[in-house]
Amino acid sequence: QVQLQESGPGLVKPSETLSLTCTVSGGSMSNYYWTWIRQPPGKRLEWIGNVYYSGSTNYNPSLESRLTISIDTSKNQFSLRLTSVTAADAAVYYCVGGATWLPDQWGQGTLVTVSS
Amino acid sequence: EIVLTQSPGTLSLSPGETATLSCRASQSVRSNYLAWYQRKPGQAPKILIYGASNRAIGIPDRLSGSGSGTDFTLTISRLEPEDFAVYYCQQYGSSPLTFGGGTKVEIK
Numbered sequence: 001q002v003q004l005q006e007s008g009p010g011l012v013k014p015s016e017t018l019s020l021t022c023t024v025s026g027g028s029m030s031n032y033y034w035t036w037i038r039q040p041p042g043k044r045l046e047w048i049g050n051v052y053y054s055g056s057t058n059y060n061p062s063l064e065s066r067l068t069i070s071i072d073t074s075k076n077q078f079s080l081r082l083t084s085v086t087a088a089d090a091a092v093y094y095c096v097g098g099a100t101w102l103p104d105q106w107g108q109g110t111l112v113t114v115s116s
Numbered sequence: 117e118i119v120l121t122q123s124p125g126t127l128s129l130s131p132g133e134t135a136t137l138s139c140r141a142s143q144s145v146r147s148n149y150l151a152w153y154q155r156k157p158g159q160a161p162k163i164l165i166y167g168a169s170n171r172a173i174g175i176p177d178r179l180s181g182s183g184s185g186t187d188f189t190l191t192i193s194r195l196e197p198e199d200f201a202v203y204y205c206q207q208y209g210s211s212p213l214t215f216g217g218g219t220k221v222e223i224k
Contacts, residue, residue, distance in 0.1 A: 045161070045204060047213035060212040094160060101208045102151055104172065106160035 002027035004095050004107035011113050012089075018082040018112060022095030025076065029053045034071060034078040035103045038091040046091075050101070051078055090114045118143055118207050122216035128224040135192040137219045139205035144185045146209030152181055152190045153204045155218075161204060165190065192221070 008020035022034070036048040049059035051069045059067050063082065071078040082089060092111050096103035119142040127135055139150065148168040153161035163172045165181035168188055178193045192199050200223050205216040 044217045045206070045215040047215070058211055062212070101211075101213065102149070102163075102166055103206075103208070103213075104151075104163045104166070106162070108160055 002097055002105055004097060004105060006093060006095050006107045006110040008110065008112070010111055011115060012085050013116050014086055014114055015084055018080070018085050018089060018114075020080045020093055020095075020110065020112070021077050022079070022107060023075075023077050024097065029071070029073045029076055029078075031099065033098050033101055033103075034069075035096040035098065036069060036080045037094045037096055037103060039094075039109075040088065040091040043091075047103075048080065048082075048093075085114050087114050117212050118145065118210055118214050120205050120207060120214055120216035122203075122205055122219050124219060125217070126220045126222060128222050129195055130224045131195050131197060133195050135190075135195055135199070135221050137190040137192075137203055137205075137221075139183075139188040139190070139216050141186040141188070141207060145188075145207045148184050148188075149207060149209030150181075150183070150188050151206045151208060153206065154199075154201045155204065156201045164203075195221070197223075 003025045005023050012018045033050045035050040039045045051057045051071045066083045068081040092109040094109045095107045097105040121140045123138045150168045152165040155161045169181045180191050202218045202220045204218050
């Protein structure tokens with residue numbers, strides 16, 4: 001099984017851009033869907049979107065206008081970029097892998113706070 | 117989007133008892149693409165069941181999933197100390213993927 005590790009700033013200012021990277025180790029990124037999921041404090045888990053190893057993406061319509069998910073298989077990484085963040089974007093962000101749309105291999109998660 | 121409603125919110129049981137968790141979808145889940153996850157404090161969710169009734173690798177047969185369409189159930193027989201956690205259902209048949217609000221199984 002692959003291992004996933006999120007990295008990126010833990011604090012982002014309102015209206016700025018949140019950028020996170022997930023590094024995949026212990027296996028190839030090929031033929032997998034790579035997903036971002038988040039959980040704001042006290043709220044349910046929210047699927048953000050995914051990227052296939054080929055680069056094709058699928059986004060949650062609620063975030064699509066602000067969201068970019070990309071992949072760099074040469075570095076075994078995929079990334080999330082969310083623009084114009086507000087307090088509502090504060091959450092634990094998870095990167096997850098799966099051979100299908102089912103997210104079944106999770107990173108430990110990283111807490112992102114939005115504050116000036 | 118499909119809204120998943122889990123019940124009860126909290127289940128208070130003793131070790132050895134059976135837990136029955138419900139997940140109801142606002143519309144039919146395509147191909148019964150319904151998964152269950154377990155999460156313990158400070159840890160990431162761990163997949164237990166996929167396709168409504170298929171156990172993930174390493175999951176004991178004390179845990180079983182059932183249901184179809186809009187009504188799904190996770191049953192945990194003979195509760196062991198490591199089973200006390202929060203459980204989430206998730207549908208992955210339609211985009212956007214959605215999660216239930218969770219059921220906490222706590223020690224009575």
